Amino acid sequence: MSGEISRDEVAHVASLARLSVTDDELTTFTDQLCVVLETAAQLNALDLDDVEPMAQPYPLANVLRVDEIVPSLDRDEVLSQAPAAEEGRFRVPPALGEAP
């Protein structure tokens, strides 16, 4: 890992995360992220080849739920929180293209 991130990479990452950034913000964010990633580069000093990654601190497995119906939320209460709703559904500006 280089410990650095370029302006272009920050711009790409912002677009992946659906964030728009101005040119000035891009400069600031790039500088700030570089500092954090330089700190992250400390990890290069460690020999981690034989160390397993930890995804969760408390090891559990097969935590399952019985297949029984639980009452759903009231649609009106849910839709009253939506920025826009129509015909019992959430309304959004047109979705271009289809989902992946």
Added chain:
Amino acid sequence: MSDTTETKQVLPDGWEMVIGLEVHVELATKTKLFCGCANHFGDEPNTNICPTCLGLPGSLPVPNEQAVHFAMVLGRALGCSVEPGIFARKNYFYPDMPKDYQTTQYEEPTNEHGAITLPDGRVIAIERAHIEEDTGKSTHLGGGGRIHDATATLVDYNRAGVPLVEVVSGPEMRNADEARAYVAELRDILLATGVSDARMEEGSMRVDANVSVRPVGSDELRTRCEIKNINSLRSLGRAINYEARRHVDLWTNSDQPNQETRHWDEEGGRTTPGRSKEDAEDYRYFACPDLPPLVPTAETIAGIDESMPALPAARRAALAAAAGVGEADTLLAIERGLDGLACETIAAGGDATAVMKHVDQNLAEGQGELTAASFAALVSMEADGALSSTQVKTVLAELVANGGEPAAIAESMGFEAMDTGELDGLLDQLIGDNPDEWGRFLEGDNKVQGFFVGQIMKATQGKADGKIVNQLMRQRAQG
């Protein structure tokens, strides 16, 4: 299948298709994958929703035991090794995806390395069969239903979080018939195991086809396109053939297809481009920290194997062996769910040829009240000439409808076997009355045979057995 010939000739000489299928199967659970909302098709929009399947802030997923069980049953039915599975997050933005990530298995799916054996004996590898959640449903307003011209999109999350297993085949099918046979076989496995209702029209089984072409004899994998929006087996065949032809046209015109997702346009009979895979998002998969792994124990897997119902391939093999026919001749019996009855009837002494004939010609779906013992008895009565084939059909229908003893039913219906002496007399009389016809028969004109059988049937009101009449005629001719 109906357009086999068309399929075989779909590509110019020297080209072959390479087809892999991704089949999304909705599991037949009561509730969704990660919450207790009903998994039910066709309800009013947004009535089966809760904090979890709506992705509300603070909500958490807990996996459905039955969904996990069904997934493992399907895995074993497909011959997969059922392994520890880890749920990952596939990150991308889309309004029908409530959390803007899909919870799915990525590097460590529950099921890997299985296979489906087609009725013709071809074995198609299953790469994986992983568990994931379904998305909600978008409706595009305006633009006459055309997605690109829509003025707004409405989203219903009833389907969001419904449990799916995605069954991914290897790129091993070589024509549309094979692809359809594969999907039909998978559907039969789903129905036999009860894992899904597997309805393509309702979307509980959704097939995406990855299609490419290559010169015959090559083992390269050329650029493929993924075809979506295929709603029936018939569409699957048409879509694959269209797409393969399109690829050959491109390659033979010094061009090449783009790697992209395409939509099958049923009305237009063509595929149209969707999103390009080149600008596919970086999904940033990582293990979902909210979900501990699924670790099946040896006992769990053994339990699944023990209670596994007979699967279509095994049923075909069993019936083929019992009846002494090829597997292809067992398909109708399997489809009608009569293979078990047929095997038992043959085991109970019923003549295999006669049993298979009745299963294919005289029975419909399901055996009703018909038992192997009564079926075997009926077949024997027929062989002995105690009943005519017309009478057998009538008794068989009665056995399916109400059950009972074939002999008793035959008697109550007044079906007495004609004794041969009575038939001899009738035949002699007929020969005497129709010497010209008898002469033609003796000269080898078999067509007049039907005349004599028909006359005797008429005289006996159908009680005579046509086969016996034929035998008597042959005896006289030889004798």
Added chain:
Amino acid sequence: MSSPVEPGLKSAAKLAAAVRAGESSAADALAASSAVIADRDEEVHAFLHLMTERAEAQAAAVDAKIAAGEDAGPLAGVPIALKDNMCTRGAPTTCSSKILEGWHPPYDATVIGRLEAAGAIMVGKTNLDEFAMGSSTENSAFGPTRNPLDTSRVPGGSSGGSAAAVAAGYVPLSLGSDTGGSIRQPAALCGVVGVKPTYGAVSRYGLIAFASSLDQIGPFAHTVEDAALCFDVISGHDQLDATSIPEPLAPTLPNLHDGVEGVRVGIIDELMGEGIEPDVRRRTEQAAEALAAAGAIVDTVSVPATIYGLAAYYLIAPAEASSNLARYDGVRYGQRVDGANVATMNTNTRSAGFGDEVKRRIMLGTYALSSGYYDAYYGKAQRVRTLISNEFDAAYENFDLLLSPTSPSTAFELGAKSDPMSLYMCDVCTIPSNLAGHPAMSVPFGVGDDGLPVGVQVLGPMLQEPRMFQAAQVLENAAASGGAA
């Protein structure tokens, strides 16, 4: 320095006992709490919203139960404040973010139900750094919270509002959430007790996720006893959280005063050096002496990988956050800034709705997970997590508990730490426990050179809350009797 605390609101245990005995009422306790809040919170700004109606109904219900001779619960009539990242049905829940402004969740977090069943009165929602990302509570879309002990200073963060609500005497108890120190660091800076439980001990259902594998809810209190009382109420298995520990947990309250005789305590060497203010170090050493004086066997211990905690944390937490915060897209709830198509609407909404620190962490996390960088960043950080956990396990072979400072310094001035990295350094002592999933708590132990409180951190192995609370109780007793003078 003494905080201006109404006597009745300083001890949850005593208040609940008085309410249960009919000597006081829940309605009176709520009225007292509301009066202090009305008096002071314009300046401190611990609360974002008060849940007056619901609190009054709860108080009435508790008083009715007591009048009917029923058991009103161990927290009967105790006013409590909630960090505004816990869902409360029908009451605003914002995470101090513009993007959730106006959202009224249609459900309660699990902890809310447990508190309510125990008779607690939920008075309101407290300020935090936006989406719990920060260490000063300056990073709230609704303005900073000030430290009630010195309003020119920060209360710490991200649960600064909850720490301040207790320190200011508004309530005897509050809940915060701790992802990298967000309970313990503000507890230290505000001079109160703050607990980060074992990962999985308290349900996260209804806690708005920052980093799911690190987040834990825990209490703030004036006393170790109150913190133990509250922990016992909110902890325990929840079937709505698949990461919730299924085994029953040992209660902490019954053996709270068992002392530390023969308990082996290790001072973490790596957290006593450079970067820790000398006055904070000195108080930590005094705390160790107090434990030794009470019979503990104290020594220093090296946990070398803790120095890599910060680097690992600032990859793991942003990575998880980048995914957890994707859902704020303007489709289903919260704010929307429209656009010609849904993607533009998403971008406009998120760009306007999130503050800079949130954006920074989302971008950092997106990068750490992105194709080609996953192994170098996120994957590596997860391995460091194992390394730290292994080293803790090794240390716990020789020690029952560990000790360190909670925060490198006492409360700093508002605006003093403007660059992100200097703020991140505030969590250097607290992050390792989150990475390992272990319990840890901060106990006030005297003051620094500036007269502001110093917190000492007691760390325990997985599920050893009872012993951790016992040591904390010893420290509280020692501080009260002049041991931290």
